[in-house]
Amino acid sequence: MKNLLKIFLLGISLSSCVDLDEEVYSEVTASNFYQNEEEVVSAVMRPYAHLRQVFLNFSTNGCGVFLLQELSTDEAAWPTKGRDGFDNGNWIRLHRHEWTVEDGSFAISWNDMYKGIALCNNLLFDFKDIDAVNSTDKLQYQAELRGLRALYYYYLLDLFGNVPIVTAINQFSPSNNTRVEVFNFIEEEILDIRANLPKKGDIGWYGRFTQEAANGLLSRLYLNAEVYTGEARWTDCIEVSRLVLGSSFSLEAQWDAPFKTDNYASDENVFAIPADELFGNDLQQMFQFTTHWQQREPQFGYQGNGGYNGMVSVREFIETYDTLNDARCFFDSRVFVPGNENDPTLLRGQFMWGPQYGRDGNPILGTNDKNGQHLVFELDVPNMEDGNEASGARNIKYQVEYGAVGFSNDIVLFRLAEIYFNIAEASLRNGGIVPQDVLDAINVIRDRANVPTYQNLTLDELYDEKGREMAYEGLRRTDMIRYKKYTGNWWDKEVSDGFRTLFPIPQSSRNVNPNLDQNPGYPD
Structure with missing residues (x-):
């Protein structure tokens, strides 16, 4: 396929x-x-x-x-970090x-x-x-x-x-x-x-705009209808999302399975953009956006271009996770060292911070203001202008294949986890409660992340959990606007004007x- x-x-x-x-x-x-x-x-x-x-x-x-x-x-x-990342402001x-x-x-x-x-x-x-x-x-x-x-x-x-x-x-x-x-x-x-x-299961369906992809798009469209048109469409969101649930997709047992190098085989991915290591290697951009160029060879053995040392997440967002237990959070670079592959005490999440080590067990060294020093990514970033080359946690949600010259992981646009979150939110906003089957599914998402499951859900907690689960999938701005948080203040951002939602x-x-x-x- x-x-x-x-x-x-x-x-x-x-x-x-x-x-x-x-x-x-x-x-x-x-x-x-x-x-x-x-x-x-x-x-x-x-x-x-x-x-x-x-x-x-x-x-x-x-x-x-x-x-x-x-x-x-x-x-x-994407803060300025020494000589990196200003890009005309x-x-x-x-x-x-x-x-x-x-x-x-x-x-x-x-x-x-x-x-x-x-x-x-x-x-x-x-x-x-x-x-x-x-x-x-x-x-x-x-x-x-x-x-x-x-x-x-x-x-x-x-x-x-x-x-x-x-x-x-x-x-x-x-x-x-x-x-x-x-x-x-x-x-x-x-x-x-x-x-x-075409429908899922038809010959050549994968990577095509199927009936299930169409329903996923309508689910997202109706969820945001009140923002887009002034008229809420919660019931329509629930009904069309239910059509996706009935389409033989299923949640993966591991949180990162939808993002592995073989994620074309994931039953959680409803619509993905097929990629190829040599001929359709756009996903390398996501790797390059965030990683430091010194990580490329000693950690990943990656044969493509090095990282831009640009995109980061700061402490305030990282600490929305249970940083000690959530399997989606911390990635310990020591897992790269031969012999550590199956060590259960070393976490394999999506955010890299702290000291960085290569596959030979030696420290990765900085090159600019950290020249010759052990590269230790810092959760605390002073502001958008005054970072150093080690400022911020780095995201590697998509698996990097060791020794590859590019990325063959497909780019996920719609997956089943989002559909469950959509039903849950639409149900709560429609004056109801989260349906039991949807709550059970969200608890599967929680359980595979190794964090406690829910007895019930509020909108505020749903917002936080969706943020943790769907991080770096291109949904955060839309969600923040719907929850009326986008123009608020957060790390190094003051309250902004309402027209900035467009x-x-x-x-x-x-x-x-x-x-x-x-x-x-x-x-x-």
Whole structure:
């Protein structure tokens, strides 16, 4: 299955170069490209492959969805650490909610998502005249493309709110639609295509936008409906989430199984972006965001680029965990030393702090202000400007395969744990209690983390537990907004203005499209 997906994801780039005797066209058009099913499938895979970039794009002047959702919250920060991490002050402004309409992060994310929408629109236009596949498959591919387009629009809705709905290739300089209109468009699209999507267990279902992925998206959409539209949809959230529960997914026995190098085999992952160590290695960014470059070889044997020594979590967030017992929390670097692999006293969580050791048991040494000293990651970070090269805990939620040249772990977008949290929250907000089967499932999540189970749940505790379980999965900003905590104060961030719950429409986009209105609160 994994190898088939690699072929699919690479199809768009390989389909015209593997056969040296193939006919060469002077111009590739819809009429001469879609000659067989393989060419159709390779084209359909192109918007899927683009998801990796949308989620994990990064430069020193901006970023994709993942970093926007994490670095503007209490969960993560990218402080300046000596000579590392200033990057024109982008990450300082993002964390403190002091960003401007010209910050590159918003332009990068906006452009990436509209590129994905354009890919879908272009293929949907071409599909009207394609007869290289049968009508049933054609209907499914069209449904998948509309589903992916809806997913791109969900991220635009969540991040920017009032965005243009573009469904044709000849819509030029469109004006903003309201956030309510975008919400309704996503909902109507998903409900219209859902029955034509593949299901879990169908041939080639994994990594595709399935009926279960569609229901996962609706679950997240309805959970946030009150934020997006002003009208709560708690009952709808519960009902569509129940459809996912009935789809033969199951919680893993180990907390980190959904993030292992073989996580394509995890029954907990509802929708993931397939990755490849050589040809689809975007996940290495998540490793590089947080790790120190000195960790790369002695700890992980990683053959790719070293870490950026950038993204960290500070004491205030780390201590929302039971740091002594929660299996999701502390990662002891001594587990790398041969002979310690099965030592039960050495914890294998997702946050590295304290002294760092290599596989040979020797200390890893710093290079800048810690030059020649044992590298000891510090939970206490003074502020966003004055860190040192060892400031902050580092996250390694996704397993690093020793000696690898890249990451083959698939990027998880929806998993079953989130669905249980969604039902629990919607039930509590709807005036009820957490249903027993959902409480039991959340207790499975607690039990595998080696922490006490719940007899009952409050919204406040649910918020904390979801934060612990779903850390570094790109959900924190959305959750903080829904719980009305996003504009509050936390470590090195003062109370921010309410309009900051939406990012600004990028000024660079408004410069070329005068029909785009700016979101309220930002300078026009």
